[in-house]
Amino acid sequence: MATLNSNIPPGPLASKWENHKFSSKLINPANKRKYKVIVVGAGLAGASASATLAELGYEVHNFVFHDSPRRAHSVAAQGGINAAKNYQNDGDSVHRLFYDTIKGGDYRARESNVHRLAEVSVNIIDQCAAQGVPFAREYGGLLDNRSFGGAQVSRTFYARGQTGQQLLLGAYSALNKMIGAGAVKSYTHSEMLDLVVVGGHAKGIIVRNLQTGEITRHSADAVVLATGGYGNVYNLSTYARGSNVTASWRAYKRGATFGNPCYTQIHPTCIPVSGDYQSKLTLMSESLRNDGRIWVPKKKEDCGKNPADIGEGDRDYYLERMYSAFGNLAPRDIASRAAKYVCDEGRGVGPTGLGVYLDFSESIRRLGEDKVRERYGNLFAMYHEITNEDAYKTPMRIYPAVHYTMGGLWVDYNLMSNLPGLFVLGEANFSDHGANRLGASALMQGLSDGYFVLPSTIATYLATVKAGSRPATDKGEFKEAEDNVRGFIQRVTTSSGKRTPDSFHKQLGKLMWEYCGMARTAAGLQKGIQLIGDLREEYRTNVKVLGEAGGWNQGLEKAARVADFIELGELMCRDALMREESCGGHFREEYQYTAADPEVQQGIVNAGDVKRRDDQFAFVAAWEYAGAPDKAPILNKEPLVYEEVKMSTRSYK
């Protein structure tokens, strides 16, 4: 069994972070340059961490598989970033942001981490503004805010529909400053393919240069993974095609535990699937739900009609009906599941029947088309490009799609995994969003981890490491890891298999969506585990990669990533099967409220709402690799102890 010590600092919740910073060891400024830190990834978390660690004086080496750090998929986040600034004087506070995040995560996040996140949120906005991030402004020159993603206060800062891009470019500029100053060594087109563990500590990585095919060893005093989420296990998602789990997965296979892998966010407002060739699902910012009303026809037989011909009385604005207080702004997991229900009832719209209307006609009447265009023009244009439909004239069609993964490598309060020396930031870790992430919170967490948390907490580990003691790369552990990578490449490039990695990926994606998607059952998950296991076996012998290992080879890149996705998919199903409750993005059909439950009769929840089982499942599931892909992984549990917040039924009625 792995040892999980969450290292939550003592003391009252609101002063834990301050106390921790004071009681943590510091490293003498003159000594910092003797420590080398590897950071993998340069999205919000990786770029901000690399820049800040370098500012502090550490020797930083940053690795990305892209041609430039600016390409990381943080770039695609549209809506905004939360911060408890209370600039709108509408009752926001650190405590309210903390509370909303804990509740939004369906009481499955670690309280102390979330409180720290809310505290640090205010510093992030200051930092980004000072970097020149062109946030939206009011005419007086002050920062504008909007309400977003199930929040009842306006705490979201934004830069048109491109907030992620602008924040990423801010972090990238901070990184560039330090690369230009020679304080960060940047490796681009460099993909991490294994973690090197020496004496139980993470001490290096093995990297393949995608341009030359060269494989190199890199040692360090600590390794930081900021490698994003794993939603591409479903093949179709809103992730970039290159997003992958490989860095995290290799760390898992080297002993890091994987926390809550089944917690997946399915975003309610995406453009529906149109055909089998599809490579990507496109998100329409959920800010659209501020002014768009979601509906389906009340009667099945109306589904094929032109929406303009369906009268008001024949429309079911189901979110407004079911969740009167939040209406169309109900949190993502709830809005997604509701869309699935109405489509399962046969009331979905569009050619596949898997779609619901997002209708702006009422807003256009109220505000005028110009105002709607000003607010959402870029999104309407994007919708038009993809579907060839004009959403000013006819409602958009949307359907949920995989968008984010709350699970990830398990970390303690210091963001260190159970493998000493291995730190995990941003979406790659499991820690802050529980079972469901609120809108505009991912950007906040990535930058919180990278700018403010890790640069402070990494010292708690490095202070225990003797400066200059990192291993040389000719040590046996490095050779073993490099041989492991070379062995895989050799096997797939010389295989006599018949199928492309892409064809396996598609098949895996369908299995995952079917058996580990928006609604899960024990029988389905068991079937999923079996079928994915079969796929893993077939992959070993029947995958085929054309071209050479010694240069640019996208098939080879894909082959390694798909191999890891297949193994991950199996683990996700196991986690979802073990978790006999429904919480946040994890919905087990067996665990939902029914008309017979007193909570439904008292009107606290609706029939069909998720049934959490705090008495048995208020823990983080941290899975440990058992040494071989076909051996059942070992379950470790970190109990979730709530000191401040009372776990209660999450209601948005």
Add this chain to the structure above:
Amino acid sequence: MKVTLKVWRQKNATSAGELKTYTSPELNENMSFLEMLDVVNEELANKGEEPIAFDHDCREGICGTCSLVIDGKPHGPHHGVATCQTYMRSFKDGDEIIVEPWRAKPFPIIKDLVCDRKAFDRIQHAGGFISVRTGAAPDANSIPVPKEDADLAMDAAQCIGCGACVAACKNASAMLFVAAKVSHLGLMPQGQPERYRRVRAMVNQMDEEGFGNCTVTGSCEAACPKSISIDFIARMNRDYGVALLKGEPKKVAGGGAG
């Protein structure tokens, strides 16, 4: 629908390349251009032929990775979109489509349609930032920014760093790319202290990388997937001129205070 593709195939930077002809399988007009290439590649792979290498990632027009010259136009026939946002409904059944990589000396070919754009990063390393240490920032609302300035800065800041401006320019000039960053930061009050140092450093690095000069044909603006205005080049030129007049900043001798 079906199309005939003439695609640039080149093994690596040092070998010669050529256009090769492929016939697509049956396509759907709602496919994106890149999904069409996926389908063609899957068919090639199943026949044992090496797939066409092309750059792509987010497939929603924001990461700046995709980079194809389609029938002579960087990012294809439509204005204000990237290749990944180009759909097959823009073409007709039976069309012949020529697909090439960005062609510019500072962007050497890596393979087929993939080129190396690290020169852009090096220009950013030289000065594409405001020097603010983490933790040193004042309260965000203590620096008011006129809305008009913030909006104009945002127009420039939208640049996705794809390099279409370079590919479109007969001089392989990167001035639109550099001007976008210089203007974004130069328009913000936060960017004033380093305004002239920044433009000098970035323009010098741009020249060192071998990009050409601007002769105001406007092809960059026409190809830009974010429709960034060529006016920003004028703004950069003005700042660069001022920077030259100001001359190199004086070196001040260091020394401890006590």
